[in-house]
Each structure stands twice: as structure tokens, then as C-alpha cells.
Amino acid sequence: MKLEKAIAVCRALPGATEDIKWGADLVFSVGEKMFAVTGNCADAEGISFKVDDERFLELTDRPGIIAAPYLARAKWVKIVDFKAVSDAEAAELLTRSHAIIFGKLTKKLQREIGEK
Template sequence: MNFESAKSLCRTFPGVTEDTKWDNDLVFSVGAKMFAVTNLGEATGISFKVEDERFLELTDRKGIIPAPYLARAKWVHVEDADALGDEEAAQLLRRSYELVFGKLTKKLQREISGA
């Protein structure tokens, strides 16, 4: 997984915004709800939401841990770029976006989809 490519991919999803939180974290959001977090500058890891069923499977892999402060919401943190291939990482990031997008109000979903 190339962390810089992951950041670029996150920027392509409809309605995505990015901002800085907690001094050094780059946060990707849709409808003001986070779906991925990495550090500013050159990314050395990335956290994102996963489906409940995938959480244990992914955190059993070397280089992927429960995301600090967000694990209870089924977020994982990829520490090691070799833990995921680029294609699988892209699928997981897209799914994270979809999970968060799906929790938005229908009105907000329509506004974002129409943008």
C-alpha cells in the first residue's frame, strides 16, 4: 500500500473534504464525518473505518492494528505499507467512505451525489 496514493484516492471520492485536526493529522471526511485519517506531510500510516466482520480479520495481520481512540468504532490503523496491496487498500478505503456516507441523512446524500 502506497500511503501517498491512498491520500490521492481519498481526494477523488464525491463530496470529500480534508482538514487538519489534532495538530498533525490530515482528516478526510464526507458530510463532516471522518472516513480516513493520516498524518500531515509524508504519510507513514493511515486509519480508516471497516465493516464489523472485517475488523478482527484485518487486525490479525502483521502491520495492521486497532486504530488508537477509534477501535471501538471498528477503525483499523495500517502501520506497515506492506500489510495491504494497493488494490485491496483502495477497496477498503472506498468501503470506509461508503460506510460513512451511508450514515449521512438522505438529504445530505442527495446533495453530495448531485455535486
């Protein structure tokens, strides 16, 4: 996976917004709720995102993927070695992260995002 492609996937998801938080982290959100976080530079240390509870242990058992610092209790993982996943798998995981967070939004907010 290449970080640039992961960022492009996040930007293309419905209702996705991005901003800088904590000084230097690029945060992707939907309905003002985070679904992915990465460093804001070419040498970023990885990308973190939400996964389904049942996939958390499976993914963190793989080399190059760790429990995301500060967010592991919420079942977030961090890809620290960009060779750990293919571009296609990364796109699938990021799209699923967006879907998980989108599903937790109010129905009204989901409709508003869907209409845009």
C-alpha cells in the same frame, strides 16, 4: 500500498473533503464525518479508516494492521506497515470506509453530495 496513492484515493471519492485536525493529522471526511485519518507528512506512521464490523478482527489479525488508537471501539483499523496491503486492496478498503460513513448520513445530505 503507498501513502500518496491512499491520499489520492481519498481525495477522489465523491463529496470527500480534507482538513488538518489535532495539529498535524490529515483528516478525510464526507458530510463532515471522518472516514480516514493519516499524518500530514511523508513519514506518516500509517493511515486509519473505518471498516465493516465483521472485517475488523480479520484485518487486525494481519501483520501491519492494528486497531486504530482511540477509534477501535468504532471498528477503525490502522495500517502501520504500508507493505501490509496492495494499492488495490487499500483503494478498496478506503472506498468502503467512505461508503460506510456516507450511508450513515441523512438522505437529504446524501442527495446533496450526490448532485455535486
